[in-house]
Amino acid sequence: MGKENPAHMTDSSKPIIRFDHATFGFPGVIALKEISLAINAGEFIGVIGPNGSGKTTLCKAVLGLMAPLEGSLKIFDCSCEELRCHHRAKIGYLPQKGVVDRNFPVTVLETVMMGRYGALGLLKRASANDRKIAVDALAHVGMDAHRNTALGHLSGGQQQRVFIARALAQQPQVLLLDEPTTGLDITTQHNVVELIQHLHEELGLTVLLITHDINMIRSLVDRLVLLKTRLYAAGPPEDVLKPDILRQVYGKDLVITEKDLVIVEDYHHHHHH
Amino acid sequence: MLDLFTYDFMQRSLLASAMVGGLCSVVGVFVVLRGLAFVGAGTSHAAFAGVALGYLVGWPPLLLAIVFGLATVWITGWLEEKGRMKLDVSIGILYTTTMALAILFIGLMKAYNAEVYGYLFGSVLSVTSEELRTIAGLGILVIGAVVIFSKELYFIAFDQEMAEASGVPARRIFFLLLTLVALTVVVSLKTVGAILVFAMILIPASTAYQLTHSLSTLTWYSVIIGVSCSVGGVVLSSIWDVPSGPAIVLLATLLFFVAVLCSPK
Numbered sequence: 001m002g003k004e005n006p007a008h009m010t011d012s013s014k015p016i017i018r019f020d021h022a023t024f025g026f027p028g029v030i031a032l033k034e035i036s037l038a039i040n041a042g043e044f045i046g047v048i049g050p051n052g053s054g055k056t057t058l059c060k061a062v063l064g065l066m067a068p069l070e071g072s073l074k075i076f077d078c079s080c081e082e083l084r085c086h087h088r089a090k091i092g093y094l095p096q097k098g099v100v101d102r103n104f105p106v107t108v109l110e111t112v113m114m115g116r117y118g119a120l121g122l123l124k125r126a127s128a129n130d131r132k133i134a135v136d137a138l139a140h141v142g143m144d145a146h147r148n149t150a151l152g153h154l155s156g157g158q159q160q161r162v163f164i165a166r167a168l169a170q171q172p173q174v175l176l177l178d179e180p181t182t183g184l185d186i187t188t189q190h191n192v193v194e195l196i197q198h199l200h201e202e203l204g205l206t207v208l209l210i211t212h213d214i215n216m217i218r219s220l221v222d223r224l225v226l227l228k229t230r231l232y233a234a235g236p237p238e239d240v241l242k243p244d245i246l247r248q249v250y251g252k253d254l255v256i257t258e259k260d261l262v263i264v265e266d267y268h269h270h271h272h273h
Numbered sequence: 274m275l276d277l278f279t280y281d282f283m284q285r286s287l288l289a290s291a292m293v294g295g296l297c298s299v300v301g302v303f304v305v306l307r308g309l310a311f312v313g314a315g316t317s318h319a320a321f322a323g324v325a326l327g328y329l330v331g332w333p334p335l336l337l338a339i340v341f342g343l344a345t346v347w348i349t350g351w352l353e354e355k356g357r358m359k360l361d362v363s364i365g366i367l368y369t370t371t372m373a374l375a376i377l378f379i380g381l382m383k384a385y386n387a388e389v390y391g392y393l394f395g396s397v398l399s400v401t402s403e404e405l406r407t408i409a410g411l412g413i414l415v416i417g418a419v420v421i422f423s424k425e426l427y428f429i430a431f432d433q434e435m436a437e438a439s440g441v442p443a444r445r446i447f448f449l450l451l452t453l454v455a456l457t458v459v460v461s462l463k464t465v466g467a468i469l470v471f472a473m474i475l476i477p478a479s480t481a482y483q484l485t486h487s488l489s490t491l492t493w494y495s496v497i498i499g500v501s502c503s504v505g506g507v508v509l510s511s512i513w514d515v516p517s518g519p520a521i522v523l524l525a526t527l528l529f530f531v532a533v534l535c536s537p538k
Contacts, residue, residue, distance in 0.1 A: 063438040088440050095435055104306065104431055107487045114428055117439040123421065150486025170439075 016041050016173065016206060017062060021071035024057050031057035034071065035231050039208065041173065044200050046217045046237075047210040049227035050250055055210045056096070058227065059178050062208065064088050089118030092167030092205075096178040097160070108154070108162050109147040112137055115169030137168035140203075141195060157188035161195065168199070174206045175199065181216060189216065196220075214241065277511055286397040286464075289405055290503035290521065293464045294473065296412045298499025299419055300457045301478035302492050303450055306430035311361050312349060312451065313471045315368035317458045319345035321467035322371040324392045325378035334392070335407060338462060341371060342455035350451045354444065395466030395518030397507055404463055411460045415453050426450060427488055464503075469518045476525040477502065483529075483536040498528060 015038035025031035032054040039045055049055055060066045061073055064087075072079065076087045092115070112134040116126055138144040141161040151159060160180060167175055177196065181189040197220055200207045211217055218224070224240040226233040228249045233240045246254050277283050304313055323341030327334030345367050352363040379389060391399065400408075419426065425446045428436040437443040454474070461470040481494035506521030513520075 065434070065438055088438065091438075093435065093438055095432065105482060105486050105488060105491050106431060110427075110488050111431075114431065114435075114439070117424065117428060117436070117441060120424070121440070122425070122442075126424075148487075152486065 014041070015039055016076055017208075018074045019061075019071070020073070022061070022068040022073045023070040024054070024061050024066055024068055027069070030069075030229065032061070032227070033230050036071075037225060037231060037234055039206065041206055042204055044197075044207045044220060044222045045209065045225060046214075046221035046223070047208065047225045047227060048212065048214055049232075050253065051212070053228040053249075055227060056178060059093075059176060059210060062091060062174075062176055063093055089170055090173045092170045092172030092175050094160070094163050094167050094175070094177045094180055097156070097183045104151065106151050107147070108138065108143060108149050108151060109134060111151055111162055112147075112165045112169050115166035118170055133171065134165075134169045137165040138162070140168055140199065141165045155188075156184050157191060160184065160188075160192050164192075164195065164199070168203075172205065174208060177207070177209045179211055180209065181211065181213060189213075193217065193220065282398055282400075283511065285400050285402065285405055286507055286517070287504055289400040289408055289464050290397050290507045290517070291500050292408050292412050293461045294477070294499040294501075294503025294521075295496050296415060296457055297461055297470070297473035298477035298481075298495040299416060299492065300453055301474040301476075301499070302481070302495050303419075303426050303430055304454060304474055305478040305482060306427075307447075307450065309360075309450070309454065310471075310475055311364050312346060313454050313458060313474050315349070315364040315371075316342050316345050316455050317462070317467045317470045318368055318375065319371035320455070320459050320462055321392060322375035322378065324462065324467075325375045325389055328386055328389050329378045329382055335459060335462075338392075338459045339456065342459050343452060345371065346451035346455045347448065350448055391466075392462050393467050394516065395462075395464055395469055397464045397517040398511070400463060408460050408464075411456055415456050415460070418449065418453055422446060422449060465518045465521060469522045472522040472525065473499065473503070476522070476529050480525070480529045480532045483532040498525070502528060 017037075017039040019035040019037045022035045023030060023033050024035075035058075047055055047058060057066065061068070062075065064075070076090060078087050109131075113126055113130065115137070116130045116134060120126060120130065135144055135147065138147055141164050143158065143161050143165060146154065146158070146162075151162065154162065164175075164180075175196070180196065181192055184192060193216055196207060196209065199205055209217060209221070218237045218241060221237060223235055224233070224237045225231065226240050226245065226249055232249050233245050243254075278287070304310060320338040320342040323337035323339070324334040326332070326341075327337040345364075349360060349363050349367060352358045353360045379386075382389075425436070425441050426449075428439070428441050429443050429446050429450075433443050433447070457474065458470050461473060465473050477499035478491075478495045480498050481491050484494055485491050502525040503521050506524045507517050509515075509524065510517040510520035
């Protein structure tokens with residue numbers, strides 16, 4: 001699937017996701033306010049911000065699960081208001097851990113096959129080709145040997161790989177990852193991040209990675225987006241990770257060590273999960 | 274004992290129980306996976322209220338059972354979607370309301386009506402050819418819908434938000450599932466009765482759940498277990514001369530505990 005990936009055919013100078021003064025939430029509860037952001041094809045974007053800063057709302061917006069209250073959001077130049085909009089299939093999504101019941105009786109291959117839904121639509125059956133695409137996606141994350149294993153029998157890191165494979169089975173142009181490393185041990189966290197970096201380079205995928213772990217991704221991303229209801233900063237990590245900018249957003253949760261290492265202690269995050 | 278199977282009524286009841294067993298166990302897979310157990314319990318009592326009203330006013334009982342059943346699941350689904358009530362609370366309210374209505378309707382009847390009680394406890398041995406055709410017709414409708422939308426039904430059971438993000442019309446599929454549950458309950462009412470029908474939906478699928486980690490295998494196991502328990506229950510009930518509904522359910526329960534003990538999970 002690498003060679004024929006449609007990402008290479010996209011004009012890289014044109015933004016594929018464009019927020020234009022977009023406000024999201026419910027009337028009275030604003031989760032994201034007046035966001036303006038253009039994401040170009042092939043970019044690796046990290047989205048950071050404290051808990052409740054609207055990171056997950058951003059995710060839902062990109063997935064088309066939430067329409068802007070004001071302003072606009074265009075994905076591949078389309079407002080994607082239709083539920084069946086074909087642009088949705090171009091965004092592969094890894095949900096936050098815990099959203100999915102991982103003991104659900106489903107095999108690895110059955111899980112990945114769900115990623116083919118966007119390409120199949122309502123009434124079509126999966127073909128041998130869809131199966132091949134799913135197996136290839138598993139190979140990309142190094143899990144093809146486990147295709148008939150129960151999802152619940154895998155380790156947290158392996159399950160995360162399977163869910164990444166499900167996103168890849170969509171043959172997406174964008175990989176949208178919501179806290180992909182949360183709840184994993186340090187070694188596994190690094191392996192998962194390495195895999196994402198590898199997929200970004202090998203498949204030319206645009207990556208939108210939402211995380212609270214700044215240190216993990218600061219060296220990987222082209223641009224960092226700092227959210228707290230509003231968009232506080234967006235740019236290269238060295239421009240965004242400045243003490244005065246970060247302090248505005250994180251307040252006293254911010255600790256900076258002598259080697260310019262930024263550590264954000266998001267206590268709330270640990271309490272809520 | 275084999276003479277028994279030459280009787281028309283016995284053949285009809287075996288056929289009816291096999292169809293009901295298969296139907297309940299297929300729908301049951303999605304009920305168990307989507308966590309809708311209580312919805313079905315509520316629906317069966319609502320459907321029974323429809324039957325009671327039918328006998329009271331002289332309308333076709335099964336038709337009113339369908340109306341009551343569908344109204345209950347749709348109101349429940351709608352309340353959950355509105356975010357007004359959790360599913361188990363709203364179904365609890367409708368469950369008791371419809372049961373109160375059923376008792377009211379029975380109380381208003383001038384004379385004791387044994388047929389109504391047949392729907393409460395199930396009377397598979399008295400299934401008529403016409404009822405058999407109704408079961409077959411509705412059964413084909415439900416199974417057809419499950420086969421056509423199986424991909425979507427599995428997907429929303431697994432992860433509704435992800436399904437929606439992938440373009441599955443998740444809310445419509447959820448209402449379809451609620452509708453299928455209601456129809457299945459009505460179809461099964463005469464055979465196993467309002468009280469036991471939900472056991473037939475829950476137990477085979479839960480038994481299969483103990484035995485496999487694959488969605489497709491789960492469905493097949495559930496059907497095999499459901500059909501065997503229904504047919505086996507009817508046979509046992511006629512051999513031992515005990516009521517058929519409890520025989521079916523107790524056999525299924527026995528298998529469930531055996532499966533729990535032998536579960537590889």
